[in-house]
Amino acid sequence: MMTLRPADEAELSALLRGRTGPLRVIGGATRVLWFGGAADLLDCTALSGITLYEPGALTLVAGAGTPLAEVERVLAAEGQRLPFEVPDLRGLLGTAGVSTLGGVVAANASGPRRLQAGACRDSLIGLRFVDGTGMAVKTGGRVMKNVTGYDLVKLLAGSHGTLGVLTEVSFKLLPVPGASATLVLRGLDDASAVQAMAAALGSPFEVTGAAHWPGEGTFLRIEGFADSVAYRSGRLARLLAPFGSADMLDGDDTARQWQAIRDVAPFHDRPGDVWKLSVKPSDAPGLVARLAADAVLYDWGGGLVWVRTAPGADLRARLGPFEGHATLIRADAPVTAVFQPQPAPLAALAAALRRKFDPRGILNPGLMG
Amino acid sequence: MDMPLPDPSILSRKARIVDRLRAILPHDAVIDAPAETRAYDCDALTAYRCQPLAAVLPRTTAEVSAILRLCHEEGVPVVPRGSGTSLAGGALPTADCVILGVARMNGVLETDYANRFIRVQAGRTNLSVTGAVEADGFFYAPDPSSQLACAIGGNIAMNSGGAHCLKYGVTTNNLLGVTIVLMDGSVLQIGGAHLDPGGLDLLGVICGSEGQLGVVTEGTLRILPKPEGARPVLIGFSSNEVAGTCVSDIIKAGVLPVAIEFMDRPCIRACEAFAKAGYPDCEALLIVEVEGSDAEIDEQLALIRAIALRHDPVEFRESRSEEESKRIWLGRKSAFGAMGQINDYICLDGTIPVSALPHVLSRIGEMSRSYGLDVANVFHAGDGNMHPLILFDANKPGDLELSEALGADILKLCVEVGGCLTGEHGVGVEKRDLMPVQFTPDDMEAQMRVKDVFDPQWLLNPAKVFPLGATSARRGA
């Protein structure tokens, strides 16, 4: 097994043009599930560096290999951030290494704020990639509103390296609000917790995080200017009085608590497979009841359920048909089907798109079907 | 502007095609008399018109599927149509096409407040989506100025935006799922009441594909709880540059207004004459709107006032009542109407990086003078989406062509400074031939491959988005 590390887009393009054998695309390799057969590694970390940052326009452009940590540091110095709260899954996965922007985009990785600020793909305003034939392509740009041509930005986000190798990504940013607080309701069962979160999310108080950690509590986050945070958390506590009286976490505890939820801390150092379910929130408690899970964590008001089960258990068989999908995120043994198989007509379209962009089937073959 | 020559073999089969459509649809759903198809000969880009072969107005997804299967078999191009408010000629027919209008599919299929979504048919108008949930304290966020008329299907096809998208995003950020019928008649469900796809993001590429990948018959849309309140301020400046800097400072300060609208002097004057909103007579005017409870609004407006005062505004007017808020918005909302009263105009839609605003405005001024055509500017400043309105006289020979040439120059300038040709109106036929200004042949090739997958024969809305030269081989296939 060889590691190829192109220095720039032109080198990457030449490499892919002449390539016949399979490649496993990696950024920081903080997350590499073992799929398919042997393959050389295509390491994207040399495509690194922030090329444009304009705080007054809330815009950042950077190479796909740029370490996430570097970007977060530069943004923090201007009081800004990526809106979608990127998870750090190293603790969950037991991996080391440094996540890259390209890896984040390729997985469309989004944290708790996804339910209010949108997913990674919603903040992504442009990108460059090289497809499996070596063709370099630009889509979108560096401005927030852009409907010129098809939106391949969305198609590439979450394509896990199967349509092309990302070389550059552009994001719109948000200011970091001055204050935050978290309401905690204790002792709710899963069904009541999801109802409480729905009530909070249906209120005008702009909840930016809604998670239920069974045994710990049901957490609702509010962010903004200090007075506004105080006002909205007070109103929200009153609204939620039927679910019990709420404790309040201050800004520091809020940051700690949501980092733990974002990174799925309750599953760190615990054995078993980890799955991620995306569901209609009100369906979540009923689906969880079918799972015989060792542990669960609800985020996105119930729309995202992290599940820990015995190794090798076929969660999808237990679930049966449901609205949404299940993705395997951690497993001890090699796995073949990381993603939920799609309905036949969608799978056919996806396969046809992969054949167009990667006709020789060299980019992460088998990962997405 | 060129359109492909109609296929004579289709024109000669008109009677048979119409008969076959009649056989699968209710009698009132097929229109082929020229007097009646005239209603479909253009959209809001009225300079271009063409009568279609026929128009069909289905009521169900099954009917849409049957129509497409038939047209696929007959090799007939299909142009989907919502309400026909496209400013880019997206719904312009060709003489050999069937117009597929979804206007009769306007029902609400499901509302779910616990999970915060609504499922509607594609012909439902944008405003009536909010209308269906408003009484319960919810709204649908994307709000194009045409929201009284335009349909959700058209919004999805164009990925439409609105005045409030600085905070809430555009259509693609508020779309959870669609039912879509491909050209071969197959019906697909993509997305739904859950977040994010389990595989490739097909929904993401369908949104904004200008009716070229499939006909959307239903949409699942995110709905949001209405804010407690909203209040605009009006800030007047003695130069465009200063107004532009003020916008950038507001954004940098961490306030996130729901809207920042910008008008320049020609636009202010026209609106004032038309709507009498009481705007100050100055070089540049901002309308900034913030949301929340009264106290939250006060806090944000205090910050905005402090920033604005650093830039010596000639006027800072904070609304004190519902009535005043309406008046502040009145002029802005009637801007296009006001322009229409005094002139024919072309509305451009390029986006630029916010930092390039002063430079671009002064260049537009120079170009306007050298072409001898007036340009008024009104736009969404927070996100850099410009709407220069080029004023011309349709009765004066050559004036339309001249204004189109000026428009092309302005759009090239937008791309040159790092922006794009269209921020929300779409490419359609209007900007089709400018695509190479922004994209390389390879960039366009990548986009066209997506169409190859969804519509291998290129029968759906085929002469739009890409330059004809780039698509001729595919359309001929």
Ligand SMILES: Cc1cc2nc3c(=O)[nH]c(=O)nc-3n(C[C@H](O)[C@H](O)[C@@H](O)COP(=O)(O)OP(=O)(O)OC[C@H]3O[C@@H](n4cnc5c(N)ncnc54)[C@H](O)[C@@H]3O)c2cc1C
């Ligand atoms: C199947 C799968 C599903 C995942 N789902 C989620 C999720 O839903 N939420 C979440 O928070 N995290 C998810 N992750 C983890 C996510 O990848 C990490 O959070 C991400 O930040 C890792 O960054 P990295 O640089 O270490 O990427 P790596 O671990 O090196 O790679 C991650 C994925 O991105 C691809 N990739 C990396 N760089 C590029 C590039 N430049 N161009 C194209 N493709 C590239 C890789 O091929 C691989 O598929 C998932 C990972 C996998 C493998």
Ligand SMILES: Cc1cc2nc3c(=O)[nH]c(=O)nc-3n(C[C@H](O)[C@H](O)[C@H](O)COP(=O)(O)OP(=O)(O)OC[C@H]3O[C@@H](n4cnc5c(N)ncnc54)[C@H](O)[C@@H]3O)c2cc1C
């Ligand atoms: C006065 C005025 C103000 C406007 N303001 C704004 C604004 O603020 N923001 C903005 O973004 N736009 C604005 N527009 C442009 C226009 O209203 C939008 O593009 C709108 O989304 C078009 O919707 P429609 O239903 O009228 O679509 P149509 O004009 O009928 O069609 C538009 C495109 O969508 C396709 N299409 C329509 N229905 C379907 C379907 N069911 N399935 C697949 N494809 C379909 C058509 O083929 C065509 O390509 C404005 C227009 C006017 C006239």
